[in-house]
Amino acid sequence: MDKTLNRFIADYLWSEKISDMPLWKRYLVHVARYAYVVLDDLAKGELTLRAMSLVYTTLLSLVPMLAVSFSVLKAFGMHNKQLEPIMLQFLAPMGEQGIEITAKIIGFIDNVKIGVLGTFGIALLFYTAISLIQKIETTFNYIWRLEEARSLGRRFADYGSVMLIGPLLVFSAIGLSASVLSGSVVKSASEHLPFVEVLISSLTAAAPYLMIIAAFTFFYMFIPNTRVTFRAGMIAGVVSGVLFQSLGWGFGSVVVSASDSGTYAIYSGFAIMILFMMWMYISWLILLVGSSVAFYVQHPEYVVPTRRSGDMNIDQQEELALQVMAVLGRRYYEGRRPMTAGEYVIRLRVQIQGVMRVIKSLTHAGLITPNGDDPPRYLPNAPLETVSLKQVVDAVRSEGGRLRVGFKVPRRKVPGVAEVSAHIDKVMADALGHITVKDLALSEDGSVSELLTGSNRPPVGEAGKAESAKTAE
Incomplete structure (x- = not known):
């Protein structure tokens, strides 16, 4: 039998006595079961190993992917500097180091001139960008117990459309929401109705959180090679968004604030890169944990203390x-x-x-x-x-079938x-x-x-x- 995180906790959460509890207690136990199986998956180490692999792939593919994605924005009169607020929001837990890393990444993207790369260079750029999403899909398919990945044609069609059209839709939505909130109708309504002003300020403050939740939800519904329900993707997006903000605050308060006496003292000039890799690892781990949550929400038959691999004799x-x-x-x-x-x-x-x-x-x-x-x-x-x-x-x-091993001498029958x-x-x-x-x-x-x-x-x-x-x- 598979090992579980804690046998006593598992026996309690899946005991028959739960059915005799009040409704609110049964609901809490139900939520605790989901938390238990996700923590159990983390303790087994496979998710952390894949998160580390994605950090390495990200370091190689981040600039090419962003260069391909935001090359379309230049055709619509948008500059890469408009990417800066999103990058700053993602790297906000790193404080001043995040601002420096954002400036360097945008500088790298500005230096990528797609028009002078040639056919082979453009193909290599697209392949490097798509390889990152392919790696993410492989990890998501592992979490979702899927054995078949997208075909090569579907990868280029699906991933290419997302990389080229996705940024345009994101910035269009941001611009549209900003114009609506700052429009004359909204301003006149806020002057006569005090609650409208409170509502606008609340929406403005909640916008970064809503954007993060929407981004996570999109990832969970699009990347796996299966149909993910909106309910599963939304619940996982909310969980990941809360984790991202909470762990981001903790990372900025504990790790980055102590870097002057700790990380900088050890790594000196490499401290920024070390902090960036640490935050990338935490971010990928949050993304994978959310994907695991989405899987268990859509497939509650796997919410059991052991035997979650789906293997059958x-x-x-x-x-x-x-x-x-x-x-x-x-x-x-x-x-x-x-x-x-x-x-x-x-x-x-x-x-x-x-x-x-x-x-x-x-x-x-x-x-x-x-x-x-x-x-x-x-x-x-x-x-x-x-x-x-x-x-x-x-x-x-x-x-x-039966595996045939080729030997020069025929095998002897038993x-x-x-x-x-x-x-x-x-x-x-x-x-x-x-x-x-x-x-x-x-x-x-x-x-x-x-x-x-x-x-x-x-x-x-x-x-x-x-x-x-x-x-x-």
Whole structure:
């Protein structure tokens, strides 16, 4: 069993006594469970390791990415100096050092002349910029238990559009909000209605926080290669925004304020770079923690003290594959709408990673197929009247194939193993080869037991004949 952060706390948070508590206490325990699993993930060290990796990638890709992003602004008459307020806000916890770093980064961006780089230089600049977002996506996909990343074409299309159009939309929104708040209508209303003036001052003070929350929410909804609900992204954005402001205040009060006697005394001229890397690490860690929060909000089936990896043994995969095919078949024969992977999670009370693994196996075996919806819904890809349960089990067992190691000398067979394997296949074919997915999907209590025992065995169909012929061979 996986190790957990604290066994006593976990036993209390997931004890059966919670159901007897008042509603407000149950809600607090519910929130505490989310905090526990996120802290447990942090304690395991994978998130901190990936945050450090992103710091290194950021140092290499920050200037090219900003140069590509804000090159569009120059075409609309905007200068890189308009990037300065956003950079200063991000580096505010570093105090005066943040102002110096902001000036250097903007100076680097001003020195990047895209028009004189040439085709190869522009391509390299775009690749360096996109590689940072690709690294972020890989980390987010790990947190979201996703095995497939965006294709190369989708990366350039999605990331390129964000880098080129995103800054324009951000600055347009900032300019529009500023013009609205300083407009004549708002000014005249604030003169006659005192609460309007209070509201405007409150919105002006809250604008930086709202911008940070909106930026985090956008990251959580766009970067993972899956559909993230607005609720999950918004909750994670609020949590990350609060953490960013709180830890930023602590970093500026404790680390930066003590740098004259501490960091500067040790690193001298390199202290600014050390402080910048420390704050970058904290910022990336906050972003990854928020992504973990978004994942658990959208997939509460993972909010358990242990076993959050989604791994399943072969017996569990076989059982889940039969359940998926039975539910899919019943809905097909009843004329109901096919289900998505997320709906199978809710229906079968299992983790999304196990469902996706089984669906992938069944799809590769040609038993089911996704439709064109987003997210896709899964339909039968073969007549369920002829697909035997043995084929369903084989689809899971054969996924990935057997690893062949190339040696010059052929491997020696282990006596008896081939006979045992053949016997297992024969027994399974005799037991499941004559039962189809339709039989399982439309079965009632006890009917499948009769088919398994042979008391109500139907004539062997095409699937059963094929399995029997295969066994005889």
